[in-house]
Amino acid sequence: MQIVKSIAEMQSICRNLRTQGITMGFVPTMGALHKGHLSLIQRARSECKTVVASIFVNPLQFAPGEDFAQYPRTFEEDCRQLESEGVAVLFAPDATEMYPNGAVTTITVPGIGDRLDGASRPGHLTGVATVVAKLFHLVAPHRAYFGQKDAAQLAVLRQMIQDLNFDLELVSCAIVRDADGLALSSRNKYLSVLEREQALVLHRALTKIEQSIAEGERHSSTLLQIGRNTLETATGIRVDYLAIVDARSLLPVATAERGVLVAVAAFIGRTRLIDNFLVA
Structure with missing residues (x-):
């Protein structure tokens, strides 16, 4: 598995894959991977020639006082799991790479982005839409895989993909639960x-x-x-x-x-x- 830290290198790799006609499935994550994430990888692998993943704890989707600093970070173990699942390329930038000094542009989906989790966590879904749009732009996947557990996120991303004419298919995947029914998170x-x-x-x-x-x-x-x-x-x-x-x-x-x-x-x-x- 190739681990990439820079946007320029990631764009170059993904551009070459598309030029070769290779179907790319993309699974964006914030790391701390569990079986729910791995189910997305497995679905992508079953439908695409190559699977690309990302790990980025996105500061833009955390409000002040939320758990950005405490969010679990298990990068080495995550890499082992992704490699064992057949991921070809992992994009793992830092915050300064994704949001260089002076970056001010964000993407907001009015209405939808203000409901459910958007109402409870003001700015959260703007942060999600912004980082996912950036990732879509630089990876340019054929399909992108997200879990149904984040239903408000899915609704926002569907609207964003439609409104901004992203040339990809958004694939919603079933919630994965522990044996007692608790949704994995x-x-x-x-x-x-x-x-x-x-x-x-x-x-x-x-x-x-x-x-x-x-x-x-x-x-x-x-x-x-x-x-x-x-x-x-x-x-x-x-x-x-x-x-x-x-x-x-x-x-x-x-x-x-x-x-x-x-x-x-x-x-x-x-x-x-x-x-x-x-x-x-």
């Missing part, structure tokens, strides 16, 4: 044993809603109350949002029809976790 490492047990209520609440939909309940107001009732059984958590929304616009919907997004975010102690499912 790099931030799970922050949880104590007790907090990890408390965090399972997010999945329980979503499962209750999903079961109610399967039994015929479709009214969002009723389904949200069912979810809230479950969340209220747990101690040590603070709910950020529980929402039933259109998966593309992130606007609330009155009924939970096929393809609608049911999403939750909550603080478990000081750790903010998210989870969701799409109505089948």
